[in-house]
Amino acid sequence: MLLEYWLIIHNLAKCKILDDVMCHCCKRFAETPLHAVWDCGATQDVSVGSITSLQNWSTCCHDFRDLFESLMDRLQKEELELFLVQAWQILNQRNAVIHGGHLREPGWLNKRAEEFLDEYRNAQMVFTPSNESSGSCIWRAPLAEEFKLKFDAAVFSNQHCSGFGAIVRNSSGEVTAGMSVKGPYVNSSKEAEVLAC
Known part of the structure; x- marks a missing residue:
């Protein structure tokens, strides 16, 4: 550098x-x-x-x-x-x-x-996922030579903004790309998730 x-x-x-x-x-x-x-x-x-x-x-x-x-x-x-x-x-x-x-x-x-x-x-802190499952959805790796995109959104009311993130994983489950970005203030997490799409 x-x-x-x-x-x-x-x-x-x-x-x-x-x-x-x-x-x-x-x-x-x-x-x-x-x-x-x-x-x-x-x-x-x-x-x-x-x-x-x-x-x-x-x-x-x-x-x-x-x-x-x-x-x-x-x-x-x-x-x-x-x-x-x-x-x-x-x-x-x-x-x-x-x-x-x-x-x-x-x-x-x-x-x-x-x-x-x-x-x-x-x-960089690693968060340990809890054993409690919010649903019956289990992540599965994509087929060979395919990738899987996961995105999510969050609302930060105290900062008057939202945030969006995405991660791409390969068939081995390894992260191949990721991003996050600050977004506009929205009233609910549903509204933020719509913007993330």
Whole structure:
């Protein structure tokens, strides 16, 4: 992802869409993936300010891959996940700077990164289905080389919106595609399910 970002920056400069490849935050060095998320003085305090094992850690990495490998050795899984979300936040903020915005302070970026990561982790929680059956309907896998689409809708009264989701499974029961989307406020789940169709 970061290598693609760097290539895009350089291609935009080559096409004269960006004036140059210099960092738009510190304006002193070329914008590389390593510089963007680690070396730039404008963003250095983000990870170091929240991940204790990175404080007072100096590294001389040649590129982002070296940095990532070093971080994989140094950080616990949860810290590495936080670093990656922070890197994503930093890249979003740097993009805002390119388009006339400003960098938010490191504390705000750290808080948002932790919120995003918590939201992701909560969404990954596996729910155990109850033994109670609401009907006699049992899911069966589709025949070989066929797929089965399941969709549903929900009403979120406290948020004044609805939500729609769909999942596609193959003949082995494996999920091959899925999606969810926020919808308009509706009065009942029946109305939401009609919209989902």
